[in-house]
Structure formats: structure tokens, C-alpha cells
Amino acid sequence: MLQNYSQPFEFTNLTKWIDTALNANLPAFWALVIELLLVGIALLAIYALTAMILIYVERKITAFFQARIGPNRVGKYGIFQTVADVLKILLKEIIHINRVDKFLFFAAPFFMIVASVLTFGAIPFGQSLHAVDFNIGAFYVTAVSSLGIIGVLLAGWSSNNKYSMIGAMRSGAQFVSYELSAGFALMTMVVLTGTMQFSEMIETQRYCWNIFNGHISSLVAFSIYLISGHAETNRGPFDLPEAESELTAGYHTEYSGLQFGFYYLAEYLNMFIIAGIAATVFLGGWMPLQVNGWDAFNQLMWYIPSYLWFTGKVFLLIFFSLWVRWSFPRLRIDQLLNLEWKYLLPINLVNILVMVLLVLAGWTLNDLF
């Protein structure tokens, strides 16, 4: 994993310097331990920071869609609003509910947050900024991100509350259904790129993003991935596990203080993770925009650091997610399941076949030109 820090660009200088400094002064084992700790701390810090930025961005964009201004009192343009919110939620009392299943109730938020942190580590944030780069990256992400649903179901079950239970069950049905679509959409791209490793996926997209490379099939897979990503994160028009008019707050009704904060954090980070995976798999990840042969142009694009490319692409997708969220009304549970099982899944199965044909027949853009 650590060999990722030996590539000569951007943050690489810093990470390389740390690596050599540690190895010069410490035995290899302790250098490794310290490096792992540093990576973990950096990831957690980015995790919390991203959540805060996301909450602010979401509130602002939401306000703009509703012809409002949004938070604008704490600091210039309200940029410190989320800092204040985080401080508030940290200081709030965790209310102990009578007659809940104490252990499960306490454990449920951790499942949620652990699943989201595990997935967060597998996202390539930029060149060499990639903590977990398995050769089965896409599979790992799918597997680990689906652990979160255990947290939701446990929360609903242990809360001893009908609203929580119904919310959790809805969330479970929704998650299990849409995970299928998301997995198939990723699988389509795995067929196209021929690898599951995110770093290699990005490398194959150097001159032509996957979304263009596989043209029709890629576009379909991209839309399906975004739709099912929305549904998995319980956002957008698919937020019926938390339909406040029916279920108060759904599965996290009984949670308060930091425990609620975990759910809140995980929800926003899941949105980021879905956008990050979509950007990596379909939009070329951190790879700057490059055209084969235009060396001056490519050099210019490389001046913009790769993590900014990644952030830009991710925020574009997050903006799209918010746009969708404030455009469409909430689905009913039967409509939700109809959409998945009668539309997305059959289309997806046909789509993956089409992609196989495209790749076998050599009709992808990379093959044609």
C-alpha cells in the first residue's frame, strides 16, 4: 500500500520526505506503524472536514434552489455555521432511552460510521493520495459500503419504536434493492476497463473518460449508478426511510447528541463517497483532462493539482445530486421498488451485455480512434 507514496508529484514530495525521514531514524517496522497512524489520522481529519464542508455546501445550494440565501450570519457568508453546529452537537447530551436494547442501540451508529470510513479510505483523492488500493477495489467498495445498512437495521430494531422500525425496514428494502443496481453499474465499467483496481481504472481513463469511452452503455450505467447511489444514501427523492411526515425521523428517531451526529455525518459522507466513486469510475478520477498528443495543453492541465480535479468532479456530481433532490417529490415505497425491479435492473442486465458486446467487438472509443 505504501508504494503509492513514491510517485513524483504534488503531495508526493511531502509524503516521500516523511517516509525517508522516518526510515532513516527508525527501524522499518516502527516507521511503517507511524506512517499507518499518520495516514489514519489524515483520513479521519479529511473525513470530518469533508462532512462539515458538505453540510455547508448543501445548505447553501438548497437555499439557492428555494430562492433563499441560506446560512449567512456566522462569519462571512455563514462559512462558520457548520463549525458552530458541530460544536453544538458535540456538547449535546446523549439521552438514554428506557427499554431499548442497550448494547445494539449503542453499537448501531458505529456500524454506520465504520462502514463509511472504510469506504472513504478506498477513494483515490489524488495522485498518490490513495490509502487503500486493492486489486479488487470496486468489489471492496461495494462490499464495505453495504455494511452501513446493518447499522440502520440495528438502530431501527433496538430503538423499540415503531417509527424507527418501519424506517429501518424501508431503508433495508431500499438498500438491498438498489445495491444490486449500483453493483451492476460498477460491473459494467469493470467490463470496460478490465480491472477492479481504482488506480488502474484511472490510468485507463487518461485520454478518454469511461463515460465517453463506452458511449451509450457507459451513459446508461452512469445514470443508473447515480440513481441507485441516491437511493442507497437515503437522499434525494428516495428519502422515505426518514419521511418526516410519516415516521418523524425514521431509524434515528431515538438518537440524540453525538450518536445522532454519527448518522448525520455518515449520511453526508456517503453522498460524498457515491460521488467520489462515480467520479473515479466514470469521469476519470483525479486524472487531469488530457488529450493525446497535445503536450502543451496536457502540461497546462497538470499544473492544476490532481486533488483539485477530483474535488471539482465530485462537487459537480454532488451539485447534481442536490439539484435532483430539490426537483423531484418523494417516491412511495411501491414506486421505489417498481423503479428498481421493473426498470433499473432489467435495463442494467441488458446494458452489461451491450457493454460486453462493445468491448468484444472493439466499438469503444479507445478502440475506434
Add this chain to the structure above:
Amino acid sequence: MRSIKDYFKGLFLGIKSLLFGLSVTWKELWTKKVTAQYPENRETLVISDRFRAELVMPHDENNEHACTACGICEMNCPNGTIKVISRMTETEDGKKKKELDRYVYDLGMCTFCNLCVITCPSDAIKFTNNFENAVFNRSKLVQQLNKEGSKLRAKAPKAAPAASKPEVV
């Protein structure tokens, strides 16, 4: 066969309708924001004339008001917000006459129903738009509406509004 046709028709119509919805919200994103930034926009703030914020008793330049201390407003007030305290005086020709001593209005009890203003036979009181009524102490909400040393306006100017009263009611 027909059901297959319907399936695809429904699918594409659905996509079309979703895209139309997205275009509507896209336009909405760029519309002018309507949030009123309250404490900063005090100068330009527009409050409807019909808004009832605070009961006042208008006094003219001679420090005269139109209240005859008849007490109709006090009787009509559903919450006991108004206390009309009067005193008896003697005019020059020896007649006894009721005169307003203190007109006490408790803003904290008022529901702004406007019944006092509607029933006042001499248009002596009205509601204004001054809505910034927050104070630190509840006792400060109890106000005396007639100013110190004010007295009843002479009869002639008061006749006109009194005559027009019935059509308002």
C-alpha cells in the same frame, strides 16, 4: 406486444418529464433571492398598512387627543388589555364632565384583534406598524397611551370622523 410498447413509452415519457422538472428547478436556481435581511434592511422594510403591531393614541400638535373616555374600547376588549381611567371635572358653565385621566394599554395581553379601534366612536386610537416591541421586562409592556398634560380636542374637528364611522363598521 402492447404491454412492451407501454413499458418503453412509460420509460421515455418518465425520463422526459424528469428532465423537464430539472429544467424548471435550474431556472429557479438563478432567480432573485427573496430572503429579507431584517435588521439591515430597516430603511427599506415595507410592512403592510393593515399590520397591527401596537396600539397608539394619536395626539395633534396642541397635545390634544380625541378620546372622550367613554370606555367602549375597554368593554369590547376580550382580554382586558385596556384600562380607561377617567376623572370627573366641572366645565366653566358648571356642568360635570368625564375626562380621560390615564389610558393604560397592556401590550403583553393584547391579541391585536382590532375590536377597540373598530368600536371607538371618536377614532381616538389606532394600530401602527411599529413592530419592534421586545423589552426585557414584562412590566415595560404596560403603557400609558395618552401623553402627560394632554386634553380632549375641541368638538368641531372631531365631528367629521365620528360621522363617517358607521360605514367603516
